Amino acid sequence: MKPAAFEYVRPDNLQGALAALRDHPDGKVLAGGQSLIPLMNFRLSRPQxxxxxxxxxxxxxxxxxxxxxxxxxxVRHQQLHEHEEVRRLLPVLSEAAGEVGHWAIRNRGTLGGSLTHADPAAELPAAAVALRATVVLANADGQREVPAESFFLGFLTTDIQPDEILVAVRFPVPPADVRYGFAEFARRPGDFALAGAFVEMGGDASGSITWFGVSGGPERRELDFPDDAQARKAAFAELAAEFDTGEDAVYRRKLAVTVAEQAYQKAREGRR
Amino acid sequence: MADIASRPQFTGSRVTRLEDARLVSGQGRYLDDVEFPGMLEVAFVRSNRPAAKILKIDVEAARKLPGVKAVWTHEDCPLGIKNAGFDCTQWVLAKDEVRYVGEPVVAIAAESRYVAEDAADLVQIQYEALPPVLDVRTALKESTRQVHEGKSNVFFHRERKTDGFDEAFAAAEHRLSETFIFHRQTGAAMENRAFAAVTDPFTGRLTCYCGHQSPHELRSELCEMLDLPENMVRVVVPEVGGAFGIKASMYPEYLVVAWMALKLRRPVKWISDRQESFLADVHARDGVHDVEVAFNSDGTIVALKDHMMADGGAYTAVPFCGAIGETVTAASVLTGPYKIPHQATVIDCTYSNKTPLGAYRGVWGPIASFIQEGVVDRVARYLKMDPAEVRRVNMLSDEDFPYRNPSKMVYDKGSYLQSMEDALRLIGYEDFRKRQAELRKQGRYIGIGISVFVEPTASASSEAGSVGYEACTVRVEPNGTVTAALGLGPTGQGHETTMAQLIADQLGVDVTDVVVLHGDTDSAPFGGGTGGSRSGTIGGGAAITAGREMRQKLIKLAAHALEASEEDIELCDGKAYVTGVPAKSMTIRELAQLAYTNVKGLPPGMQPGLEVVARYLPPFRVSFSNGTHIAAVEVHTDTGKIDVIDYAVVNDCGNLINPTIVEGQIHGGVAQGIGEAFLEELRYDRDGQLVTTSMQDYLLPASVEVPRMKIEHIQTPSAAEGGFKGMGEGSLIAAPAALIGAVSDALEPFGVMVNAMPVTPAQVLAWVDQAETSA
Amino acid sequence: METTKAREVVQITLQVNGEAHTVEVEPRMLLADVIRHKLGLTGTHVGCEQGVCGACTVLVDGEPQRSCLMFAVQAQGHDITTIEGVTPESGLSPLQAAFQKHHGLQCGFCTPAMILTSEALLRKHPNPDEAQVREALSGNLCRCTGYQFIVDSVLDAAAQASKKEGQ
Structure with missing residues (x-):
């Protein structure tokens, strides 16, 4: 398990990086490498x-x-997890960042890397969708902004173009009466989630839920949360029934309901 | 003559390990740390087909790659591995046909592993697919394709039945049946397998480095398969990063690397990567058991019947064919600690297009324990009796020893019932049952599982080979320090400490003055190695025996030099004293100088020098340890997650050499038991591809999965020297049954009785669903 | 901008255990391989090459990171600490001594990375509870010990340090 040879470009600044990317159409961006390098070690990815x-x-x-x-x-996942302002303004983002992989992975893995890799079971792409974030993409000619919701196109696929670098993610600070809850389930802590959910609740019963791990990418659905637990779970189940979950479909859909309910309860407890 | 060993200073104490200082500071030398100038590194091209004819292998592009020294196929290295018991050879590089995904086909030696893998990418192999055989029930059918053309897929069949079985089975008041299923697993040591070989230009000898459990066994196999005399091959086992049975096998890669070192005249090494490890290390378990039990209304079990089927994989591994171990040994102790008089077994071991089955810690044990405890739990539930009570009804008691089980195995005296009662107390059984009832009302499901185990240890033959004895050399050096050497193959068990404890007590020296060598066939006397929980008992017996012979020699020497009678000499604190005359003494160092340099000062007839070699053969074929594990779990019916919330062990392995090391073994075995019961599974898809080839897919327990354990010891000595019994595997033998039993107990309201390992969260939810749907 | 062609060798300087090491590497060489085979610091072990087992963990600027998921060329400009770097010239560090005292290791293969991760944990949280220790070590697999004595080692090292602090 050793990576195939590649040409290595070490630019001095972002402009240099964008120019290099334009000159290397078969090139890939290397940031924290926590998703890319395992694939290269397995030789499942062989960038030129x-x-x-x-x-x-x-x-x-x-x-x-x-x-x-x-x-x-x-920004590394651990930094995002521990950052004071993020904790204060976007506690659910901080919480989710703390659930990515293990400590050593969080110390090196980056937000940009996680979003562009777009693993369907990853926390941060779903967090970006749930928090209505905007993804800022740059190429040598300039920048464009894409709502997170339209950035993710499916399994390991995003809207990023080969000459682009994801440079930042903008998370709007939610209004004071909007609360969030986050829950996920994995076989072992630190493993990719078998299902996870972010719940967003407005002042009334309206809100949205963003699932991950249950299909090809983050799944956001608007809904009015019923007060009655049975009715609520039925509503979650109805939404989950649409997902193309792949293997263990029955289980994954049930799990989707469980994590949605857990996230809902946490949102009810009043976290932002 | 005072017997120092009767009042030991170190034996039985919690001595901290002598090997730790180098290991905690990163100075341990593992196999990948062995380097020689000009060393080549090897990568293999492995079959990506479960079953196929090889039509063509194109290695031209690979050969031309700069940095590549050799690209070999079968013709370049026509060596084979053959288990003498079976009519089946695995060519070290596949010849004409491949039989499992991961089978080596082409070997590449290059200046680095990076380049070797580049070359491997360039090799093109054309295959013609054959229909793969992927499970034991299919393999048993006459109509199924033969994995080895012209040979039956059933490579082992045996039927055994106690006299009067049918009558007893028919006469019982009740009968139940169940199929138990054991998925594939493997040792997954943290250090991957590896092998290095280098020839000595002066002598022409071949030195092989390998993380292996039995240095001499490996040397014998290498010499036989390479056709070399044993004095021309040296095996060195450096530090080994865990083995658990998988490093007791001979593997194709080892022969290829050794052959390369001989043919290319360069040092060569191969370090397995983790993907290769899952594909090509021996696998374990993979059995299906059709079980029937007959019992009476009072809970007495009268007869047990098992059709034991094991999927042995594509070849019969050397020296230990796992399918045989997982079945034949299971059959020999299938009734465990329960006085079940009648047993009938039919054993079928079959070939398949999967990785060969070999040893993984507790071979047979998790299987037999789960069946034996699963049967008891089923009887209890059927009769609405307390599972502990059914165990009491059937348990061996003190007056039953020596006990001969229905497979004619003779158990040592043990503490079967006591260990269970103690463990029930440790876990707080009665309180747990109350809490369980309360929590059930709240929709929370906790359960308890009891596993009373027997552990046959220190037997004459195991995955470590069939050497029933062990040997130890003890040498007192001229400066009075002690060097010992054994033929063991420790892989983390701490033999440098435990063997030193035993020898130090014999010689009256400090434990830190004893250096224990192992793992080098040039320095160690011929021995069996480490496997089958034999080292403490048999190796320990050898250490004591050699130590005692040395003690006698020192006493004779001291008596002569101090002009006292031998009966009056005492060895203590590094000195020889005359009893009652403390001023009259000599240090071991002074005695050693005398022995080595003052030939005229020796007692008449004594040879100069201080060196003995002793062999120890225990007075039994096998020694039985015993104990009880009790697991408490909570099963979450919304996610299927299983948390181990409490765990108690009462262990009886006879006298303890080092209680801390024993507890470390127990902790590790329970952790592996958690893996076996809930996490670890080597899964093949319908096409015969192994889909769990990374540590993200083959799940090992981490620090957050393994609970704190409560451990107590009982010491019922064996008849062996020192009264030791083996204990390396008991915890993995017992733990899965306890854990699975706890899940069945927790899910009793849903009518669940678990019959397969591992249990996954998806399975848990499916059971809960099923119960709710049918309710 | 520096560009290195595929299979070309580039000279880099790594700061490891407080010493500068200049070595020639291909850009594709993993930091773990360079530390082990070019610098001869073989206390860093390689177990899975995909970041799961944790055996190759080193400290990068004081934080645990996987040396199998980093190219050596990327480590320029960072302080790398390996097990050799936390081992005193004579004797053992308090954590190393605690691992020995509590039998926190058997085969020793995962141990250097366990100790480094624990070092970083104790620097960040000098008095962790058991759950914190287990969480911090959850990305370091051990196949031998069942973790209990490892956890005991770390907790005791923390307790000893705070006792010393209090004196």
């Missing part, structure tokens, strides 16, 4: 070139701008 952005400090910031928390692409 790697453009290494892991050292670009301009992508490592977290700032609050215009009612949104802007998180640089290279």
């Amino acid at each position: 070139a790697l453009v290494d952005i892991s050292h670009l400090t301009e992508l490592t910031g977290i700032s609050v701008v215009d009612g949104a928390v802007e998180v640089g692409a290279l």
Whole structure:
């Protein structure tokens, strides 16, 4: 299990990275490498070139701008988990970041990497959808912004173009009366989730639920949460019935209901 | 003559390990740390087909790649591995046909593993697919394709029945049947397998480095298969990062690497990666058991019947064919600690297009324990009796020993009933039952599982080979320090400490003055190695015997030098004293100098030097340890998750050499039991592809899955030297049955009785659903 | 911008255990392989090469990271600490001594990474409870010990340190 050879490009700054990516159409961006390098070690991924952005400090910031928390692409999961402002303004994002893999993985894995890899069982793509985040993409010619919900296109597939780098994710700070809850289930803590859910609840019973791990990508559904537990679970079950869950379909759909209910209860407890 | 060993200082104490200082500081030398100038690294191209004819192998592009030294196919290395008991050879590089995914087909030696893998990518193999045989019931059918053309898929068949079985079975008041299923698992040691070989240009000898449990067994096999004399081959076992049975086998890669070192005249090494480990390390378990039990209304079990089927994989591994171990040994102790008079077994071991089955810790044990405890639990539920009570009714008691079970195995005296009663107390059985009833009312499901085990240990033959004795050399060096050497193959068990404890007590020296060598056929006397829980008992017996011979020699020497009678000499604190005259003494160092340098000062007839070699053969064929594990679990009926919430062990392995090390073995075995019961499964898809080839798919228990355990010891000595019994496997033998039993108990309101391992969350929810649907 | 062609060798300088090491590597070489085979620091072990087993964990700028999921070229400019770097010139570190005292190891293969991860944990949380220790070590697999004595080792090292602190 050793990676195949590749051309290695180490740009000095983002502009250099974008130029290099344009010049290497078969190249891939290397950030934390926690998803890419395992695939390369298995030789399931053999990029011709790697453009290494892991050292670009301009992508490592977290700032609050215009009612949104802007998180640089290279922010590590552990940083996101521990960051004071993120904890205060987006506690559910902090919580979810703390559930990604294990400590050593969180110390190196990046937000940008997680979103562009788009593993359907990953927490952060779903968090971005649940929190109505905007993904900022750049290429050598400029930038564009894509709502997270339309960024994820399916299993390991996103809207990012070969010449683009995800540079930041903008999470709007939710209104004061909106609360969130997050829950997931994995065989062992740290494993990819078999199912997970974010629940978003407004001041009234309306809100949304974003599942992950149950199909090809994050699944967001608007709904009015019934007060009655049986009715609520039935509503979750009805939504979950649509998912193309692959193997263990019956189990995954039941699990989707369980994690949705757990996330709902946590949202009810009043977390933002 | 005072018997020091009767008042030991170190034996039985919690001595901290002598090997730890190097290991905690990263100085342990494992196989990948062995390097020689010019060393080549090997990668294999393995079959990606479960069953196929090889039509063509194109290695041209691979040969041309810069940095590649050799690309070999079968013609370049026509060696085979054959288990003498069976009519089946595995060519080390497949010849004409492949029989499992992961079977080596092409071997590449290059300047680095990176380049070797680049070359492996360039090899093209054309196959013609054959229909794969993938499970034991299919393999048993006459109409199924033969995995080895012209040979029956059933490579082992045996039927045994006690006299009067049919009458007893028919006469019983009740009968139940169940099919027990055991999925494939493997040892998954943290260090992958590896092998290195280098020839010595001066002597022409071949030195092989391998993380192996039986250095001498490996040397014998290498010499036989490479056709070399044994004095021309040296096997060195460096530090080994765990073995658990999988490193007791001979493997194709080892012969290829050794052959390469001889033919290419370069040092060569192969380090398995984790994917290769799952594909090509021996697998274990993989059995189906059709079981019937006959019993009476008072809970007495009178007869047990089992059609034992094991899927042995594509070849019969050397030296230990796992399918035989998982069945024949299970049959020999199927009734466990219960006085079940009648037993009937039919055994079928079959070939399939899967990785060969070999040894994994507790071979047979998790299977027989689950069947034996599963049967008792079924009887209890059927009769609406307390599971502990049914066990009491059937349990061997003190007056039954020596006990001969229906397979004619003779059990040592043990503490069967006491261990269970103690474990019930440790776990708080009565309180648990009350709590269980209360929680059920709240829709929470906790359960308790009892597993009373027998563990045949230290037997004459095991996966470590068929050497029934062990040997130990003890040498007092001229400066008075002690060097010992044994033929064992420790892989984390701490023999450098435990063997030193035994020898130090014989010689009256400090344990830190004894260095124990192992794992080098040049320095160690011929021995059986480590496997089948034999090292403590048989190796320990050898250490004591050799230590005692050395003690006698030192006493004779001291008596002569101090002009006292031998009866009055005492060895203690590194000195020889004359009893009652403390001023009259000599240090071991002074005695050693005398022995080595002052030939004229020796007692008449004594040879100069201080070196003995002793062999120890225990006075039994096998020694039985026993004990009880009780697991408490909570089963979450919304996710299917199973949490182990409490765990108690009462263990009896005779006298203890080092209680801390024994407890470490128990902890590790229980952790593997949790893996076996809930997590670990080597899954093949319908096409015969192994789909669990990474640690993300083959789930090992982590720190958060394994609970804190309560452990107590009972010490019922064996007849062996020191009174030791083996104990390396008992915890993995007992734990899965306890854990699975606890799940069945927790889910009793849903009518669930678990019959397969491992239990997955999806399975749990399916049971709950089924119960709710039918209710 | 630096570009290295496929299979080309590049010279890099790594800061490991407080010492600068200049080595020639292909960009594809994993940090674990360079530490082990170019620097000869073989206390870092490789178990799965996909980040799951944790045996190759080293400290990068003081934080545990997988050396099998990092190319050596990426480690330039960072402080790498391996087990050799936390071992005193004579004797053992408090954590190492605790592992020995509590039998927190058997085969020893996972041990260096367990100790490094525990070092980082105790620096961050000097008085962790058992759940915190288990959570921090949940990405370091051990096949021998069943973890109980490992957890005991870390808890005791923490207790000893805070006792010393209090004196």
